[in-house]
Amino acid sequence: MSFTVALALSYFVLNVSPIKVGFLCVTIKYKCCHKGAWFVQTTVFIGLGQMGRRMVRRLDPATTIIYNRTEDVALQLHHDYGYQVSSNLAQDVAQAQCVITMLTDHHAVEDIGQQALYGHLAPGSTWVDMTTGDVASTRRYEAVCANREAHFVAAPVLGSLKPAEAGNLVVIAGGTPSAISGVMSTLERFGRVVETKRAEQAVAVKLAMNTLLGFYMDGMAEMLKITDAAQVTRSQVLDILQMSSLDAPVMHVKRPKWESGDASAEFPIRMLAKDLGLALQFAARIGVELPVLACLESVFRQDGQSERGGQDMAFVETGRGE
Template sequence: MKLGWIGLGNMGVPMVRNIVGAGIDVVAYNRTQRTLPVEGAQLVTALGDAVRDREVVVLMVSDVAAVRDILFAQGAAAQMAKGALVVNMSTIGVDETLALAQELRSLDLRFVDAPVLGSVKPAENGLLTVVAGGDAEDFDMLKPLFDAVAKAAFHIGPCGKGATMKLLVNAYLGVAVEALGECLTFGAENGLATALMLDVLQNSAVWSPMIAGKRDMLLEQAYDAQFALRHLTKDLGLAVRQASSVGAPMPAVDATLDAFRSAVDAGLGNRDMVAVIEYLKAQVRP
């Protein structure tokens, strides 16, 4: 597989590292020029060099604006070989995904939406989960790529279904994070130590890998971003919009989105998602 990779952020770099380790030929590009600390990957400074003559081109960027900028405004799609497979591993809306698929097909390009579940640590360890939408044949072709970055890869259905599943998971994640913040704030205001609360939660039915992964952050109140709060806020907004379009009620997600937006407005957007607890603490009435 000759792979073009676009997006070398906190997730992109470790993913490329694992893909190179699996023996896949990678040419990588980032819109902001940076050094790529990955032996075996070719880093290029011109977008065309990352997509021209590549069988598969993967995008791992922040949002649909970045995806569209790369593909259309900067002309990546126009420089790809006919029949090339575009794989979007970024998290964008379902409607946005379907529109991209249609536009790329009109250019004789194939498309798979394959967002991933997991943040930086799972990316570093090759333990993400891929949820993909697109043709089954394209999904099968991408198996070496998915095996390199993920512990599991699911073909959810046609284009758009991968995005749907990703938004479902992140909606659940957002509610869980906000609820954890509320409950720890409630406990702290009632005189309970954070370490004790987490010890008890760990021995209850509500414990989860997410809480386990955030334990040290919560104890140290150090929120270096594994999954930035502003990115999860974006995803919650996409989930609420899609829910509205199909008539699915999401009252808890709506309320969570309000809290996350307020936390972003309070300056916490670039910190980890569990930093929402700092916003909640600031709302405690004296």
């Protein structure tokens, strides 16, 4: 029934003030009930790192509550755009229709989970974890949600800072069809959504994609060592690469950095090292031997632990590794 029809019926049939019915309709729009549990149709977004703070800008400040372990970023977003900053995360989670976590890794998710998620998710709500974490942890999150009669969607993303700002990420959403459809309009704000049948598959695909990304970054670093030694300008080398079948979109994104030497991080070496380590752990868990990945992971891990770890992945030092 439309809002206009409701107002008309209120006056001519029910003899109720249209103003009162209008207030009731607006209230219903922002509240839902699941087995007696009422919760406001808000989204709680947890994790305002370099990616998270850009992604949350794709969501409506009027219906989004934000939380970050260091509050300064959240307060700045409140000041600039009007987002409500959570003062009681467990309480806000208990009243939210959708909870999104975008954190450093599964250890950070576990900390937040113990603090405010696991015992507070509302029945009928959906937890969307966009963290790149451990595949095994995803199964735990599903069990937590099942225990709370809530839904779980794993939705890691492909892309970096500029795609996050523009809403051009690739969102790999894994979960039941009903769980994904319930948050699809939210996920689509971040970019193109690709569905997998199970939550753990979404995380496995993300780790596999970042494995390929690591090989690409390392390959580019070694290629440029050869051409630099041959005194060929990087612009010419990258022009030739761009003409060849080896061209890839990520090369276009990183080209300005390789040409200028700007090592400021869009995706730090240490973060890609973390993902390669998770990919290697998952491979070992399922009994797959990946010796070349083991070497690559060693290169990124050692570089990530050095003073260079905060630099962009495009500047990985290939001389390291075991």
